[in-house]
Amino acid sequence: MHNPGNATPDRFPAVERFEEGAQYIAGRLTRGTSGRTHAVVDPASGEEVLRYELAGTADVDRAVAAAREAFPGWAGATPGERSDALHRFAAVLADRAEDFARAESLQCGKPLKLSREFDVPGTIDNTAFFAGAARLLQGQSAGEYSGDHTSYIRREPIGVVGSIAPWNYPLQMAAWKILPAIAAGNTIVLKPAELTPLTSLLFAQAATDAGIPDGVINIVTGTGSKAGEHLVGHPGVAMTSFTGSTAVGRRVAEIATATVKRLHLELGGKAPFVVFDDADLEAAAHGAVAGALINTGQDCTAATRAYVQRPLYHAFVERTAALMETVRLGDPFAPGTDLGPLISHVQRDRVAGFVDRARAYARVVTGGQAPGGQLAKGAYYRPTLIADAAQDSEVVQSEIFGPVLVVLPFDTDDEGIALANDTPYGLAASAWSRDVYRANRATREIKAGCVWVNDHIPIISEMPHGGYKSSGYGKDMSAYSFEEYTQIKHVMFDNTAVAAKDWHRTVFGDR
Numbered sequence: 001m002h003n004p005g006n007a008t009p010d011r012f013p014a015v016e017r018f019e020e021g022a023q024y025i026a027g028r029l030t031r032g033t034s035g036r037t038h039a040v041v042d043p044a045s046g047e048e049v050l051r052y053e054l055a056g057t058a059d060v061d062r063a064v065a066a067a068r069e070a071f072p073g074w075a076g077a078t079p080g081e082r083s084d085a086l087h088r089f090a091a092v093l094a095d096r097a098e099d100f101a102r103a104e105s106l107q108c109g110k111p112l113k114l115s116r117e118f119d120v121p122g123t124i125d126n127t128a129f130f131a132g133a134a135r136l137l138q139g140q141s142a143g144e145y146s147g148d149h150t151s152y153i154r155r156e157p158i159g160v161v162g163s164i165a166p167w168n169y170p171l172q173m174a175a176w177k178i179l180p181a182i183a184a185g186n187t188i189v190l191k192p193a194e195l196t197p198l199t200s201l202l203f204a205q206a207a208t209d210a211g212i213p214d215g216v217i218n219i220v221t222g223t224g225s226k227a228g229e230h231l232v233g234h235p236g237v238a239m240t241s242f243t244g245s246t247a248v249g250r251r252v253a254e255i256a257t258a259t260v261k262r263l264h265l266e267l268g269g270k271a272p273f274v275v276f277d278d279a280d281l282e283a284a285a286h287g288a289v290a291g292a293l294i295n296t297g298q299d300c301t302a303a304t305r306a307y308v309q310r311p312l313y314h315a316f317v318e319r320t321a322a323l324m325e326t327v328r329l330g331d332p333f334a335p336g337t338d339l340g341p342l343i344s345h346v347q348r349d350r351v352a353g354f355v356d357r358a359r360a361y362a363r364v365v366t367g368g369q370a371p372g373g374q375l376a377k378g379a380y381y382r383p384t385l386i387a388d389a390a391q392d393s394e395v396v397q398s399e400i401f402g403p404v405l406v407v408l409p410f411d412t413d414d415e416g417i418a419l420a421n422d423t424p425y426g427l428a429a430s431a432w433s434r435d436v437y438r439a440n441r442a443t444r445e446i447k448a449g450c451v452w453v454n455d456h457i458p459i460i461s462e463m464p465h466g467g468y469k470s471s472g473y474g475k476d477m478s479a480y481s482f483e484e485y486t487q488i489k490h491v492m493f494d495n496t497a498v499a500a501k502d503w504h505r506t507v508f509g510d511r
Contacts, residue, residue, distance in 0.1 A: 014099040022052035026066035027214030043109035044378040055222030063218040064236040067160040067187035070215030075185040086131035089210040109341040129461035134183040155486040157185030159238030162231040167193035168298040174200040180481035197221040264474035269300035269427030272420035277309035279432035285319040291456035292405035301428035313409040321366040324383040341379040348379040351402030362389035426468030430456040
């Protein structure tokens with residue numbers, strides 16, 4: 001870090017950890033060599049937090065070389081040794097929880113209560129989960145499936161993983177990329193979003209302090225077009241994992257497939273929130289507000305399209321709007337703040353553009369504007385509810401990624417489920433009903449990687465996260481993630497000790 005910004009020590013107690021730069025390669029911080037700098041900006045105030053040197057392609061090459069050098073030793077460690085290291089890692093993260101929470105809120109603008117109670121504890125729990133999962137790399141039972149041979153399955157690490165994480169949950173996304181990869185014996189080079197590198201770098205430093213060997217975890221902080229594309233296309237990288245927009249995911253896939261890499265994509269979402277006419281209206285309205293506004297709506301699983309069966313439609317719109325109007329915008333570090341700013345003024349203006357265009361064909365029930373006064377300096381936007389839009393309209397079909405919920409009515413259950421499936425995305429969804437058969441039908445027929453019933457948003461380390469359709473493929477979290485980060489090898493032993501085997505006659509000779 002060359003130029004510290006205006007963040008006070010109480011907001012950014014870990015600032016001294018960035019004195020040597022914003023690249024973490026082979027266990028130490030260094031400065032990027034691209035010749036360009038970038039500022040981390042507090043989106044609540046518009047003030048610069050720090051300015052750092054961006055990574056260039058040479059930094060990516062050094063990081064990949066460090067990961068390749070560390071791979072044999074880390075892959076050769078026993079599952080128990082990797083597990084012990086991850087348990088120590090979880091303990092270090094817990095000791096530094098407040099530093100992580102403050103850095104995350106500062107760079108993202110999310111309320112401190114969200115960082116403290118969701119992002120940070122979720123990441124610590126993920127680390128503890130993968131500490132245990134490292135010892136459970138399972139395969140099919142050994143057996144004599146041919147009769148004359150014993151077969152068994154080995155799960156082996158792939159090599160160096162090159163991952164790219166987004167700016168909306170930088171700490172959790174770093175963990176989701178790094179933890180399953182290293183638990184399975186891989187090494188990794190992660191490129192966080194250049195807007196939000198702080199907690200990814202703190203995460204890597206904590207890993208080193210926990211005793212994870214140098215080079216196992218490397219962080220390169222640069223732009224997607226330079227550092228990101230070079231990492232994805234690097235011949236020393238065996239696998240790419242990307243979380244971000246569907247449009248960028250297509251570009252990542254083009255580059256990765258050119259070098260025949262393993263590829264894992266977690267892309268955009270447009271989650272439906274289906275409320276049947278027997279649902280608990282109060283629960284559904286509360287769930288819609290929380291599910292739509294978490295992280296200021298910058299969540300690919302956020303509730304964005306509420307389909308409400310017609311008998312409840314008007315009451316749902318009225319109650320949800322009333323609850324949205326109670327949400328308190330403010331300083332992310334203030335105890336009473338519910339909603340922080342968007343990540344940047346650019347993103348705020350993008351969200352505002354969707355809403356402003358929707359006024360021509362739909363009704364903005366509440367919100368629909370940026371606040372004035374002291375908050376005008378930040379990238380704030382009021383919680384917004386839009387009603388009466390058409391199914392094929394922009395606000396229904398496109399990912400807005402802001403605090404905007406669109407509500408549409410439906411008549412029959414068939415129609416509600418069909419509307420829920422009528423976008424290119426399939427990451428998450430929820431169904432609201434007191435009828436177990438109705439809810440169970442929705443979980444079967446809605447095409448999404450996660451379907452909640454009478455709730456929306458909760459995630460747990462033991463269960464997978466990943467989508468259908470244009471939301472990508474592959475899973476984060478859970479033991480299923482090892483399917484992304486291991487190679488499966490079939491080993492087959494002859495048990496007969498016969499030189500001239502009967503099957504050889506199909507190639508030469510007679511019985």
